[in-house]
Amino acid sequence: MRLGFLLKLSILILLRSWRATAVLSFMVISAVTALVFLSSLAVGTNDAMIRNSTGLFSGQITGSVDRASETLRLAIPGVERVLVRRHQQMLVWQDEAVEPILLMGVDPVAEKENTALWKKTVSGRYLLPGEEAIYLSEATAQRLNLSVGGKVQLGARPGTALKTLTVVGIYKTGITQLDQGMAFCPREAFPLADGSIAVAVFVQAGTSPDDIVAQYRHLVSAGTFTAWTEFMPDLQQLIDLDSICMAIVMVLVFAIVSVGISCAFLIFTLKNLREHGIMKAMGLMSGDTALLLVLQIGLLTLCAALLGTVTGVAAVTLCAHIGIDISAFTSHNQYFAVSGVLYPRLTATALFTPPLLALVFGLAAAVWPTLYIIRKNPADILRSV
Amino acid sequence: MIEIQNVSKQYTSGRGHIAALTEISFTVEAGEGVILAGKSGSGKTTLLNCIGTLESPDSGIILCNGRDICALSPRQRALFRRKEVGFVFQASNLLPWLTVAENLQFPLELNGIYGTAQRQRIEELLATFGLSGFEKALPGELSGGESQRIAFARAIAHAPALLLADEPTASLDSTTGRQLIELMFSLCRSRQTTLFIATHDQELLEMTEKILYLKDGRMENRRCP
Numbered sequence: 001m002r003l004g005f006l007l008k009l010s011i012l013i014l015l016r017s018w019r020a021t022a023v024l025s026f027m028v029i030s031a032v033t034a035l036v037f038l039s040s041l042a043v044g045t046n047d048a049m050i051r052n053s054t055g056l057f058s059g060q061i062t063g064s065v066d067r068a069s070e071t072l073r074l075a076i077p078g079v080e081r082v083l084v085r086r087h088q089q090m091l092v093w094q095d096e097a098v099e100p101i102l103l104m105g106v107d108p109v110a111e112k113e114n115t116a117l118w119k120k121t122v123s124g125r126y127l128l129p130g131e132e133a134i135y136l137s138e139a140t141a142q143r144l145n146l147s148v149g150g151k152v153q154l155g156a157r158p159g160t161a162l163k164t165l166t167v168v169g170i171y172k173t174g175i176t177q178l179d180q181g182m183a184f185c186p187r188e189a190f191p192l193a194d195g196s197i198a199v200a201v202f203v204q205a206g207t208s209p210d211d212i213v214a215q216y217r218h219l220v221s222a223g224t225f226t227a228w229t230e231f232m233p234d235l236q237q238l239i240d241l242d243s244i245c246m247a248i249v250m251v252l253v254f255a256i257v258s259v260g261i262s263c264a265f266l267i268f269t270l271k272n273l274r275e276h277g278i279m280k281a282m283g284l285m286s287g288d289t290a291l292l293l294v295l296q297i298g299l300l301t302l303c304a305a306l307l308g309t310v311t312g313v314a315a316v317t318l319c320a321h322i323g324i325d326i327s328a329f330t331s332h333n334q335y336f337a338v339s340g341v342l343y344p345r346l347t348a349t350a351l352f353t354p355p356l357l358a359l360v361f362g363l364a365a366a367v368w369p370t371l372y373i374i375r376k377n378p379a380d381i382l383r384s385v
Numbered sequence: 386m387i388e389i390q391n392v393s394k395q396y397t398s399g400r401g402h403i404a405a406l407t408e409i410s411f412t413v414e415a416g417e418g419v420i421l422a423g424k425s426g427s428g429k430t431t432l433l434n435c436i437g438t439l440e441s442p443d444s445g446i447i448l449c450n451g452r453d454i455c456a457l458s459p460r461q462r463a464l465f466r467r468k469e470v471g472f473v474f475q476a477s478n479l480l481p482w483l484t485v486a487e488n489l490q491f492p493l494e495l496n497g498i499y500g501t502a503q504r505q506r507i508e509e510l511l512a513t514f515g516l517s518g519f520e521k522a523l524p525g526e527l528s529g530g531e532s533q534r535i536a537f538a539r540a541i542a543h544a545p546a547l548l549l550a551d552e553p554t555a556s557l558d559s560t561t562g563r564q565l566i567e568l569m570f571s572l573c574r575s576r577q578t579t580l581f582i583a584t585h586d587q588e589l590l591e592m593t594e595k596i597l598y599l600k601d602g603r604m605e606n607r608r609c610p
Contacts, residue, residue, distance in 0.1 A: 005494045009483075016482040016523070275480050281439055283467025283495050285460065379439035382474065383430075 001288045010295035013272070020268045024261060025304040028362065031257045032308025032354045033315065035250055039350035040316040041324070042246045044342045046239045049335040053235055054228050056337055057117050057178060059083065059200030060209040063216065063225035068197055070220050078207035081114050083107070086187060086195035090162075092134075094144045094152050101140065101183045103154065104198070105190030114202055116338040117171060117178070124148035124169035127186050134165040135184040138172040146170075154191050162191035175334050201225075235335065250357055258361035262368050265297055269369040276373050277381030286374040293370045294363065301362030305355035312354070316344045387413045387436065387547070387579060392445030394431055394602075405431040406442065407602045413595070415450075415546070416577035418570045422590055423599035429583035430551050432599065436581060437470050437549045438462040449547070467495050471540030471578075473550035473569075478536035479524040485511070486520040488539050496543040510538040514568075530561035537569060541578065548573055550582045559588060566592055 014021045054060045059081075065071055074082045086105035091098055108127040112118050118126035127135050134152060136144075146152060146167050153161035165185055173179055203209050209227035216225045229236045269276070280289065320343050327340030394406040406428045413419050421429045434440045436447060438454050447454050449469065457465060466472075471492075479488050489507045493499075498506060511517045514534045524532055533553055540548055550569065554562030566582065566589050573580040582589070590596055598605040 001494055002499070005490075012487070013482045275482075278472075278474065278478070278480065279491075280463075281437070281466060281472050281474075282492055283463050283465075283470075285463050377440065379434045382439070 001284065003291075006288060006292050007295055007299075010292060010299055013296055014300055017268070017272075020264075020271070021300060024264050024268065024300055025307070027257055027260055027264070028301055028304035028358050029308040029311065031253055032305050032358050033312040035253060035354035035357075036309055036312025036346075036350060037315045037319075037344065038249065039246055039354065040312075040344035040346050041319075041342065042242055043347050043350055044320070044324075044344040046242055047345055048339070048342050049235060049238065050228065052116075052336050052338045053232055053334075054202075055116050056120070056173060056175065057115050057200070058228065058231070059115075059202045060228050061199075061201035061203065061213055061216070061225055062231060063199045063201065063223055065197050065199060065220060065223040067222070070223060071197065071199055073219055074199060074201060074216065076212070076215060076219070078204055078212055079201055080204045081110075081202040083110055083114060083200040083202075085198045085200065086190050086192070087198050088190075088192050088195040090154055090156060090191070091158060092140070092144065092152050092154050092183060093158050094146055094150065097144045098158055099140055099143055099181075101181050103134075103190070104182065104184045105187040105195060106184055108186055111184075115200070117173070117184075118169075119338060120171045120173045121169050122172045124167070126169055127184060128168075129186055130188045131168070131186055132163075132165055132189045133168040133185060134189075135169045135171065136167055137179045137182060138170050139179050140181070140183060141167065141170045163189070165189060173334075173337050174332070175337060238335070250353060254354075254357045254361040257358070258365040261297070261301070261362060262365035265365060266369045266372065269293065269373060273373075273376075273381055273384075277376070277378045280376075280378035281382065289374050290370045293373060294366045297362055297366040297369075298359070301359050301365075305358040305362075308358070309351065309355045313346065313351070316346050316350075319344045320346075386415050386448075386450055388446075388448040389436070390446045390448070392432070392435060392442040392447060394428075394435060394440070394442045404602045406435070409445070409599075409602075409604050411597060411604065413579055413581075415579055416574060417595060418573055418580040418593050419582070419595045419597060420590060420593045421581060421583040421597050421599060422585065424585055426601075427599040428602040429585075429599055431602075433549045433551050433581060433583050436547070437472060438465055467492075468543070469546045471543070471545040471548045473533070473536050473540045473548070473553045475552040476529075476532075476556040479527075479532055479539070481524050484521050484523055485516065485527070485535050488524070488535060489542050492539055492543045498543065506542060510542055513572075514538045529556050530558075530565065533557060533561075533565055534568070537565065541572065541576070544576065544578075546579060548578050548580045550580070552584055553582065554584065554586055554589065562586065563588065563592075 071082060071084045087102055089102050092101050108129050112126060122138055127133055144152065148167055148170060150167045151164055152167065154163050154165065155161045203212055210229060213225045213227045323341040323343050325341050330336035330340040390410050392406055392409045396403045396405055409432060421432060423429050435442050438457065441455055454465060486507050489510055490503060493503045493506060511520065516534060554565060557565065569580060570592060
């Protein structure tokens with residue numbers, strides 16, 4: 001029999017048994033919608049963790065270069081912003097209290113535009129350009145017995161101060177690397193003229209920091225660069241774990257849905273058992289019967305999966321616009337140090353995996369009803385119904 | 386020509402072995418119309434199923450134009466039914482998801498009749514059965530008589546050599562039933578189609594050339610009008 005007629009027959013069976021088709025489709029549509037949304041939410045959660053972790057100070061890539069002129073070569077396609085900082089390990093003291101710190105000389109305007117450290121100010125304010133000021137962590141301020149307005153001295157060893165700076169702000173991030181042993185001052189107030197040059201690179205959305213690092217290593221020989229995936233292996237593992245969990249959820253959901261579809265489709269097929277008997281009596285071959293049933297469930301799953309994808313994309317688009325605030329559950333989580341708002345993001349995997357899985361499991365669900373019908377003798381069918 | 390030689394068939398169920406057909410033998414010439422008469426459970430449907438290759442006899446031979454159809458493989462049987470046989474069942478005969486025209490299209494598609502030839506054949510059948518204008522109607526929108534006429538039209542759409550009708554008038558009133566059977570005999574006679582009608586309707590027995598009586602799976606006698 002012509003494939004075109006079998007296809008037409010399948011479509012007519014689905015359309016003219018629209019109630020059963022609607023019920024079966026609903027299962028697939030809801031599963032695909034939920035999984036497109038969940039996958040996008042998982043991507044959004046990963047994005048939020050990366051954004052929070054790298055946006056606070058480090059950028060997606062940190063590095064150091066030997067000459068300031070080298071930093072100009074770092075603005076390559078895919079890079080959104082390069083922040084240049086001077087840094088030097090030194091001592092900071094106040095009266096008898098002494099603390100070793102890594103002092104960072106920064107451009108306060110650029111830092112405020114591109115990083116979120118200033119949002120973690122617990123006392124005072126963030127730095128202003130050109131002022132002789134220092135911005136300390138709460139832990140360092142407590143150990144030096146300092147508060148906003150206090151003065152500290154900086155130098156290679158106590159008693160030989162290179163500079164005296166006024167504390168204008170105190171911050172607390174909850175992240176050990178930033179809260180212990182770091183302090184910031186405007187670039188102009190940096191005590192040394194020849195401190196090492198550090199860079200924080202922010203890449204555009206969708207650009208792989210590892211790719212940018214590979215290009216930098218080729219472009220800038222006298223420098224070292226590290227992507228966040230290397231300097232935050234714990235976050236990378238968390239994201240990998242998230243992806244594995246999502247894959248398991250998808251397979252489990254569709255395995256369950258396919259059993260449901262298979263049962264429902266068998267009932268749907270049994271409802272039409274007499275008609276299948278009549279078609280077999282008229283000379284429809286087993287292969288054609290199998291193809292007819294596979295086409296039916298394939299078409300149903302395909303259309304429902306496409307519809308589910310559309311509704312899933314609509315839900316993601318809506319939530320990506322307004323965001324999902326989970327701050328109440330992330331206040332003590334270092335990976336959400338800046339913001340607890342998630343923005344679901346569609347990726348090719350999030351978009352295509354659920355409908356593809358639905359189709360594969362849907363076709364698998366056709367096996368049972370198909371075998372049931374093709375094994376039945378038409379006389380037995382007509383006698384029993 | 387259909388030759389049936391010593392055909393027997395048993396069913397096994399919870400009640401043990403039931404002899405549906407026992408040593409049935411007869412011959413029917415091509416284009417002849419035969420009524421298989423008998424009460425419910427007498428073996429009429431089983432005999433029709435065996436002739437139509439829907440099931441196989443346990444013993445005996447059925448020859449269709451000299452070819453032993455009991456020896457065919459399942460695929461060959463399906464092809465035999467597709468090309469050589471037309472079926473009219475008791476009720477719920479039409480495919481409910483297809484319109485009248487699509488129901489008539491089905492056997493034509495199975496037999497590789499496409500395009501203009503297909504359209505012409507459908508129009509011709511609808512005109513012959515007085516159902517022009519019903520092309521787009523769904524089976525659920527037809528009366529019992531109309532449904533059975535379409536079922537009959539579908540059964541002969543591909544010009545089979547053999548037409549098997551199992552209680553075709555069971556769901557019809559006597560006048561409509563009689564009209565349908567008359568139409569069957571007249572069309573089969575003009576097209577040289579061998580016709581078998583299984584029925585327990587006594588009124589129909591006067592309409593045919595040949596009646597085969599079945600009782601408890603055995604042929605009682607043969608009466609020629």
